[in-house]
Amino acid sequence: MGSIFTLSIVQSALELGCIYSLVALALFISFSILNIADLSTDGCFTLGCSVGAVVTIAGHPLLAFPAAMAAGVCSGFVTAFLQTRMGVPSILAGIIVNTGLYTVNIAVMGFSSNVNLFGCDTIFSMAKEVSGAKWYGDWYKLMIVAAIVLLIGVILAWFLNTRLGLSIRATGDNEYMVRASSINPVFMITVGLCVANSLTALSGAVLAQYQKSCDINLGTGMVTIALASLIIGETIIGKGGMFKKVTGVILGSCLYRFIVAVALRLSVPAECLKLVSALIVAFAIAFPYLKGKADFYRRHRIPLKRNDGSGEEDEEVC
Amino acid sequence: MLTLKKISKTFNPGTVNEKKALDQVSLELADGDFATIVGSNGAGKSTLFHAITGAFYVDEGQILLAGEDITYRREHIRSKVIGHLFQDPLKGSAPHMTIEENMALAYLRASTSAHAYFSRISSKEKQMFREQLTQLDMGLEDRMKQPVGLLSGGQRQALTLLMATLVTPKILLLDEHTAALDPTTAQKVLELTRRIVAERKITCLMVTHNMQQALTMGNRTLMMDGGHIVLDVCGTEREKMTVDDLLAAFKDQAGRRLDNDRILLTR
Numbered sequence: 400m401g402s403i404f405t406l407s408i409v410q411s412a413l414e415l416g417c418i419y420s421l422v423a424l425a426l427f428i429s430f431s432i433l434n435i436a437d438l439s440t441d442g443c444f445t446l447g448c449s450v451g452a453v454v455t456i457a458g459h460p461l462l463a464f465p466a467a468m469a470a471g472v473c474s475g476f477v478t479a480f481l482q483t484r485m486g487v488p489s490i491l492a493g494i495i496v497n498t499g500l501y502t503v504n505i506a507v508m509g510f511s512s513n514v515n516l517f518g519c520d521t522i523f524s525m526a527k528e529v530s531g532a533k534w535y536g537d538w539y540k541l542m543i544v545a546a547i548v549l550l551i552g553v554i555l556a557w558f559l560n561t562r563l564g565l566s567i568r569a570t571g572d573n574e575y576m577v578r579a580s581s582i583n584p585v586f587m588i589t590v591g592l593c594v595a596n597s598l599t600a601l602s603g604a605v606l607a608q609y610q611k612s613c614d615i616n617l618g619t620g621m622v623t624i625a626l627a628s629l630i631i632g633e634t635i636i637g638k639g640g641m642f643k644k645v646t647g648v649i650l651g652s653c654l655y656r657f658i659v660a661v662a663l664r665l666s667v668p669a670e671c672l673k674l675v676s677a678l679i680v681a682f683a684i685a686f687p688y689l690k691g692k693a694d695f696y697r698r699h700r701i702p703l704k705r706n707d708g709s710g711e712e713d714e715e716v717c
Numbered sequence: 718m719l720t721l722k723k724i725s726k727t728f729n730p731g732t733v734n735e736k737k738a739l740d741q742v743s744l745e746l747a748d749g750d751f752a753t754i755v756g757s758n759g760a761g762k763s764t765l766f767h768a769i770t771g772a773f774y775v776d777e778g779q780i781l782l783a784g785e786d787i788t789y790r791r792e793h794i795r796s797k798v799i800g801h802l803f804q805d806p807l808k809g810s811a812p813h814m815t816i817e818e819n820m821a822l823a824y825l826r827a828s829t830s831a832h833a834y835f836s837r838i839s840s841k842e843k844q845m846f847r848e849q850l851t852q853l854d855m856g857l858e859d860r861m862k863q864p865v866g867l868l869s870g871g872q873r874q875a876l877t878l879l880m881a882t883l884v885t886p887k888i889l890l891l892d893e894h895t896a897a898l899d900p901t902t903a904q905k906v907l908e909l910t911r912r913i914v915a916e917r918k919i920t921c922l923m924v925t926h927n928m929q930q931a932l933t934m935g936n937r938t939l940m941m942d943g944g945h946i947v948l949d950v951c952g953t954e955r956e957k958m959t960v961d962d963l964l965a966a967f968k969d970q971a972g973r974r975l976d977n978d979r980i981l982l983t984r
Contacts, residue, residue, distance in 0.1 A: 560838075561834065561835045561837055562825060562828070562833055562836055563834040565814070565818055565821055566822065568811070568814060573807075573808070573810065573812065576808065576822075578770075578772070578796070579800075579803075580793075580796060580822055580823060580825065581796050582793055582822070582825065583793040584793070
C-alpha cells in the first residue's frame with residue numbers, strides 16, 4: 400500500500416487540489432451561499448483558461464490573472480442579468496451562458512480549439528529561476544498555488560463577514576427576510592455571481608500556466624468536480640464560521656484529488672477517469688443523505704433486534 | 718404618518734381567477750397611531766400590507782409615508798423605513814446566520830454611506846446588540862454566536878421584532894405575528910410589542926384574529942371585508958365597544974355579503 404502514496408503523487412494531488420479549490424470556492428458562493436446552481440461554471444473555467452493563456456502568450460504572465468478574473472466577472476454578470484432582470488430561470492441562465500461561452504472561448508483562442516504556452520514566461524517559470532536548490536525545484540509549484548489559494552481564501556472569508564458579504568449570505572438564506580430588510584436581492588445576486596465566476600476564471604488561468612496549455616474541452620464536467628470537492632469539504636468540516644468553511648472547501652478539493660490519484664494508481668485506465676469522477680461525485684453527494692439514513696436505522700433497528708445486532712454495524716461504516 | 722388614497726389592486730385581471738383584493742381603500746394614520754385590523758380570510762389585510770411594503774405596485778391610488786409619495790418606490794428602498802413581521806416566525810430571520818449577524822443585517826438600515834459595504838461588525842455595535850437582546854429576557858444575549866435556526870419559533874419572532882425596530886421604523890406592520898406561537902409565548906411577544914411601540918411612539922398596524930386583542934391593543938380598530946375598510950373606530954366609541962359588538966359587526970358584514978350573493982344568484 401505504501402507505493403500508492405509516492406511523494407510526487409501527493410505533490411501533484413495537492414497542486415491540482417489547490418488550483419481546483421478556487422472553482423470549489425466559487426461554487427461555495429453560488430451554490431451554498433446564494434442557493435443558485437450556476438451551470439455556467441464549465442464555460443467560465445475554460446474562459447479563464449483561454450484568456451489567461453492568450454494574455455500569457457502576449458508576454459504578460461502576471462496580468463493574465465486579473466484579466467481572466469475580469470472576464471469571469473463579465474460572464475457572471477451576464478448570468479446574473481439573465482436571471483434577475485430578464486426572468487430566465489437560474490439553471491437555464493447558466494446553461495445559456497455556458498453554450499454561448501463555447502464560441503467566445505474559441506474566439507479568444509484565435510478560432511482554434513487549443514493553444515499552448517511552451518516557451519512562454521509563466522508565473523511558474525519566473526518562480527523557478529529564483530533559486531536553484533533541489534528542494535525548491537521540487538516544491539515551488541505547490542508553494543505558488545498554495546499562496547494564491549491562501550490569499551484568495553483569506554480575502555473571501557473576510558469579504559463574507561463584511562456588511563456586503565452578510566447581505567449576500569442573507570439573500571440565499573431567507574428571501575422573505577431580505578425583502579423585508581433594506582437589502583436589494585438583485586444587486587446581491589449580481590455581486591455574488593460576479594465574485595464566484597471571477598474565482599472560477601482565476602482557477603482556469605492558473606491551470607493554463609500550470610499545464611502550459613489550454614483546450615476548449617478543459618472545463619467539461621468542472622461543475623460536478625467542484626461540487627464534489629465542496630460537499631466533501633462541508634462533510635469533513637461540519638458547522639462553523641466562514642474561515643472554517645472556506646478552509647473546509649480547500650481541504651475537500653485536495654482530498655478529492657487524492658481520491659482520483661489513488662483511483663489512477665489502482666490501475667484504473669485513463670479513459671475511465673470521467674466515470675470514476677462521476678462515481679466519486681455521486682457518492683460524495685449521496686454520503687450525507689445515506690449517513691442520515693444509517694443513523695435513523697441505527698436508532699430504530701438495534702433496540703428491536705438486540706440479540707442479533709452484531710451484524711448491523713458493518714453496513715453503516717460506509 | 719401613513720396616507721392611503723383610494724388604492725386598488727386586482728389579481729389575475731381578465732381571467733376566471735380575477736380577484737379584486739383592494740377596492741378604493743383610503744386610510745389616514747396619524748403619527749403614533751397604533752391600529753389593529755380584523756377581517757375574515759381573503760378580506761385584503763395581507764394585501765394591504767404588501768401594497769404598503771411594495772411587494773407589488775397598486776393598480777391605482779397613492780401611498781404617502783411621512784408626506785413622501787412612495788407609490789412607485791422599489792421594495793428594498795421602502796423597507797429602510799418600514800418594519801414588517803410575518804405570521805410565520807421562520808420568515809423574519811436567516812437560519813444559517815448567527816444572531817449577531819442577523820442583528821447586523823437589520824442594522825444596515827442605519828448606515829447611509831456606500832463605503833459601509835466593506836465594513837465589519839464593530840465591537841461597539843456588538844455591545845449595542847447585546848443590550849438590545851437583554852431586554853427580551855430570553856437569554857439570547859449569551860447565544861449571539863449561535864445560528865438563528867437553533868432558536869424556537871417564539872424566540873425567533875421576538876428576535877425579528879427586535880430587528881424590525883432596531884432602527885426605529887416610520888411604520889411597523891405586524892401581520893398576525895403571534896398567531897403561530899403558543900399562548901404563553903404569544904403573550905410575551907405581544908407585551909414586548911406593546912412596550913417597544915409605546916416607548917418609541919412607533920406608528921403601527923397590526924392584523925389579528927383575536928377580537929379581545931383587536932380592542933385592547935393600540936388606539937384604533939379597523940375591520941376589513943372584500944377589499945374595503947368597513948369599520949373604523951377609535952376614542953370613546955372604541956372604549957365602549959365589547960368583543961360581542963365587534964363580533965356582531967363582523968357577522969353583519971359576512972351576512973351582508975351572503976345576502977348580496979343570494980341576490981345575484983336568484984336573479
